[in-house]
Amino acid sequence: MKVKFSLYTLILISALAFLASCSNGYIKSGDREYENLSYSKAISKYEKALNGQPDNLDVKLKLASAHRQLNQSEQAEKYYREVADSIDLPMEDKLNYAQVLMKNNKYDEAKPYLQQYIDANPSDQLARDLLASTTSIKELKEDSLAYMLTPLPLDFTVSMFGPTLYDKGIVFAGETEITSAAATNPWTGYSFLDMFYIEKDGSGNWDIPTKFAPELNGRFHDGPATFNAAQDMIVYTRSAMKNEKKQLLNEKNENQFYLYQSEKVDGKWSDPAELPFNSTSYSVGHPSLSADGKTLYFSSNMPGGYGGSDIYKSSYDGTNWGEPINLGKTINTSGNEVFPYVSKKGKLYFSSQGHQTLGGLDIFMSENRSGIWSAPVNLAYPMNSSQDDFAIAINDNDTTGYISSNRSGVDMIYEYTQVPPTFVVEGIASLKANTLPIDGVVITLINLTDGDSARVTTGKDGKFRFNLLPSKSYVLKGNKEGYFKVSESFQTGNKPEEKTINLKFDIDEIVESDSGTGSGNPADGSGTASKTYDIGEVFYDYDKSEIRTDAKPILDKLVKLLNDNPKINIEIQSHSDSRGSTGYNQGLSNRRAASVLNYLTSKGIAKTRLQSKGFGESQPVNKCVDGVECSDAEHQKNRRTEFIVLRENKL
Known part of the structure; x- marks a missing residue:
């Protein structure tokens, strides 16, 4: 067995030595081609050399450079990255790698390499200009439907x-x-x-x-x-x-x-x-x-x-x-x-x-x-x-x-x-609770007529702006992780006085219920903390739970929100004022919450995404409890319909 093992070892060593020898030959041949600017031939030689020496970082760096010379930025990035993951790149290659990353839309990755190069070469204006470019990308990359x-x-x-x-x-x-x-x-x-x-x-x-x-x-x-x-x-x-x-x-x-x-x-x-x-x-x-x-x-x-x-x-x-x-x-x-x-x-x-x-x-x-x-x-x-x-x-x-x-x-x-920008849509994405602008909101404009689309990401001012075409149907969508998605549909006409369309996206942060049950926010501080979202003024006839005609536009907004955010489940919560018995108000609020649920399902919202619960008069938002004299307007504030986001359907 020792004899056989030694023989196999000898054969393996000989084979590896042969591959290494061949690789050295390919490297020399590749170097000659590279020096003659025959980059495509040099790449072929260097790739063959890697078959025998797969960890040769010098060859990988030469491959990166040859691909860069041929404007093959994706291949160049591959080899630069493999070298950069193993050693500190030579300073000139840091600049070259940064430029390759920028060509591949990886501006944030390019920044540290540019900064390192500038630190070593503070008078290099080109590197400084490249670094400055990485900070102006947002404005330059704003898609335009005008071309x-x-x-x-x-x-x-x-x-x-x-x-x-x-x-x-x-x-x-x-x-x-x-x-x-x-x-x-x-x-x-x-x-x-x-x-x-x-x-x-x-x-x-x-x-x-x-x-x-x-x-x-x-x-x-x-x-x-x-x-x-x-x-x-x-x-x-x-x-x-x-x-x-x-x-x-x-x-x-x-x-x-x-x-x-x-x-x-x-x-x-x-x-x-x-x-x-x-x-x-x-x-x-x-x-x-x-x-x-x-x-x-x-x-x-x-x-x-x-x-x-x-x-x-x-x-x-x-x-x-x-x-x-x-x-x-x-x-x-x-x-x-x-x-x-x-x-x-x-x-x-x-x-x-x-x-x-x-x-x-x-x-x-x-x-x-x-x-x-x-x-x-x-x-x-x-x-x-x-x-x-x-x-x-x-x-x-x-x-x-x-x-x-x-x-x-x-x-x-x-x-x-x-295409001349005859029409413009512009606006601000802001937080619904305090109207402060929100950055990082991805605003997507879709031309429903032609199928084109454009996209921008809001900055600290929350502003967005798009050029539009006349006589087209559009939908504008806003999306940021952790916030409700919003959308708005509109059309452009042909009248020159209707050039600018102003929109405001009021976006609410998504806060899930901690318990997955609708425990709400009682005035006395009891219950599990969760955030409730006011649907709006949903009015009912006295002693009735049916949805009135004037309440449907309010509920249609909730339908739209659920369609815009298909991954969330909600619990509808209905509340009453304190007038009437506790038991009666509890039953009335249950029926009203169920009426809202039924309305949503009639509009195509899956019932599995919905729960309803009435709280009667138990969770007033003001002082108007039994024994306290209040005006009709004050009582009305307690007759409200809200919803919370449940955990069941993970975002």
């Missing part, structure tokens, strides 16, 4: 971004499945970027995209582009070339990009020519021509900026380009500002990771007022998301257009339609 986004189909390309208006459709940059090894972009494993054209058919559906001006597409990356108003001049981004076969790379082994210009003469595009401010020392790209064609806006990481890539402009007189001018610190930050776009109205749109964002790149808008750029405004959700959102293009009608986003996990173009 509707529809993705363009990926029928031919595997990704698409950077739309620009051309002819009857758009020209965009896209990549496709590889057709040959020579045409493979090592960064992604797909093709290099080419320019494509797509338009809608007669039925309003998008056609299959075709390559735009193949004579302008080079060996490596081409696009995105911009056109003058006559559409006979194009300026577009293109890979900088070291020679005819090799791209120009910077000291970080990253691609360099140039801007090229071409004119259409007799229906043919001229040979592309470099713009004069291209340089081997930095990149220029993402061009956008103003409506008059006299100013080109673009992004560059040229020296002298504010950090990362900045937005610049260059004047054009029809022949010569002026020296690039940085748009200044109002627009540019220590982070990246990219993909500028100037609308026909002269508004500047651009994407930034340095201004307060939802995570990744967000689209901002600024206006030039007497030569001064206004503070950029975040377009907010749904135009922006926690992922990268960039490269907007606006149609002539100014209410529709296109944006690019990788919110689905891959770069896609979304067609958007802006």
Whole structure:
């Protein structure tokens, strides 16, 4: 047995040694691919290495970084988390991990990593801006029904971004499945970027995209582009070339990009020519021509900026380009500002990771007022998301257009339609007992006509606000754990004077009965403490227990409350005044409580959720007991119907 055991042990050790040896080989191979920016290939090698070394934290950190470079934030988070759970992350990786968490909507988790990085790097403005962004998320994420986004189909390309208006459709940059090894972009494993054209058919559906001006597409990356108003001049981004076969790379082994210009003469595009401010020392790209064609806006990481890539402009007189001018610190930050776009109205749109964002790149808008750029405004959700959102293009009608986003996990173009916020609903969620505002109430607006929905969470002021569409039916719901759910239905008309609908949600805290029995709150202090909820003034005819017509609207509110809160059971409690004998009042209150129960069941409330109990004159809310002279109004306060929440149906 000892011989066999030793043999098995030897085989096992040999196998483990072989796996470790293979893993080391995969790690070295993965490192080479990573250094060459072949991130998709590097990931494949590192994953194989983990088969033999599943606890190798260094490999996991490299996997996290490679996935982050490919904008695969969920996969990146997985590996960053595994490393962070075992060791203290290197400082630079804390910043990277925080940005990944923000892209995955995990803003609170990102905060401590950002703070740790700032503590070690107090002068890093980008990290400070990112931390500030985590506190403004609520406002930026408020859903708006005023924009509707529809993705363009990926029928031919595997990704698409950077739309620009051309002819009857758009020209965009896209990549496709590889057709040959020579045409493979090592960064992604797909093709290099080419320019494509797509338009809608007669039925309003998008056609299959075709390559735009193949004579302008080079060996490596081409696009995105911009056109003058006559559409006979194009300026577009293109890979900088070291020679005819090799791209120009910077000291970080990253691609360099140039801007090229071409004119259409007799229906043919001229040979592309470099713009004069291209340089081997930095990149220029993402061009956008103003409506008059006299100013080109673009992004560059040229020296002298504010950090990362900045937005610049260059004047054009029809022949010569002026020296690039940085748009200044109002627009540019220590982070990246990219993909500028100037609308026909002269508004500047651009994407930034340095201004307060939802995570990744967000689209901002600024206006030039007497030569001064206004503070950029975040377009907010749904135009922006926690992922990268960039490269907007606006149609002539100014209410529709296109944006690019990788919110689905891959770069896609979304067609958007802006619906003017003709109608507004606004209000406050407050505590019913004292009208103080309540924070943390989830307010959901549902468009019953179209099926759309929007959601916000109230802050300390309890306020909420939604844009609405005309001629629609809506329901507004309020929900916070430990409180009764509330809802309100309403409709919007077509009259312009009915633009604002004001609602107030009075919300009551749920307090369950300690005993599960309706012992109530007697005036003498006896009994088990529980909270009773006043239904309202339910009037009965003298010496009667039937529900009167004028009491039904009051009870219908209770029906609505029970429908809004299907998990609660209640006990209906009826009380009488002290006039009449004790025994008679007890029986009368029993019958009245039972009448309320029967009314609720007739409205569809399950009887298993209800109990009824009469208390007669035993629990007055004032001094009006036997022998005390009181007015009719004082006696009326004791003739009341209430309910308590029972424990049986656990919330």
